[in-house]
Amino acid sequence: EAQVTQNPRYLITVTGKKLTVTCSQNMNHEYMSWYRQDPGLGLRQIYYSMNVEVTDKGDVPEGYKVSRKEKRNFPLILESPSPNQTSLYFCASSALGDTQYFGPGTRLTVL
C-alpha cells in the first residue's frame, strides 16, 4: 500500500531534550516536506526537499533541522525543543509538481 508513515504519532517531552520525528514514504517520490499545523494558522511549511541531499527552508524553519540521505526518508530533528514548538506535525511526499500525500501526523507537546 502506498503510504507516508510518521513516528511517533504522539510525543510528550521536556524543553531542551533533543528529539527526532521520522518520516518514510514508499512511493519513490522525489519531493518531501514537513509542515506544522496550529489552530487558525493552517499548515506552515518547515522544510522541504526536492531530492536526495537537496533541502530548503520553508516558512518557519527556525528551531528545526532535516536531512535527506535516502530518497524514502526525511527525518525532522528538534535539537533543543521549546514549548512554542508544541504542534501537530505532518510529513508529505509527492512526485515533482504532483499531488502531495500526507502522513497521519505527529502530535508533539513540549513542556
Next chain:
Amino acid sequence: AQSVAQPEDQVNVAEGNPLTVKCTYSVSGNPYLFWYVQYPNRGLQFLLKYITGDNLVKGSYGFEAEFNKSQTSFHLKKPSALVSDSALYFCAPRDSWGKFQFGAGTQVVVTP
C-alpha cells in the same frame, strides 16, 4: 512570494444545499492549485487539482473547483452538500519551484 487567502473561517450550509469554499491566491509563474480536506483527527486528503487545461476541475466525493485566472481564484464547490462533508478544507497553490503554500483553512459545517 506566493500567498493564499481563504476569506471565511467557517461556512455553514444545510444538507442538500450548494456548498462553496472560497480561495484566492498569488503565485509567481503558472500556478498549480490544489484542494485538500482534513477530517477530525486525520491527516490531509487530496480532493482535486488544477495544473493546466479546462478551468473546471472535477475531483473526489463530488467536489469541483473553478480556476479563474483574471480573479486569481480557485473556489471549491459541491452542488449538494452532505453532513459527511463537514471537515476542514485547505486551498494550496504551488509555485513552479515546488513550494506549496497552504491557506488557513475553512471549516465547513453541514447541518441535517
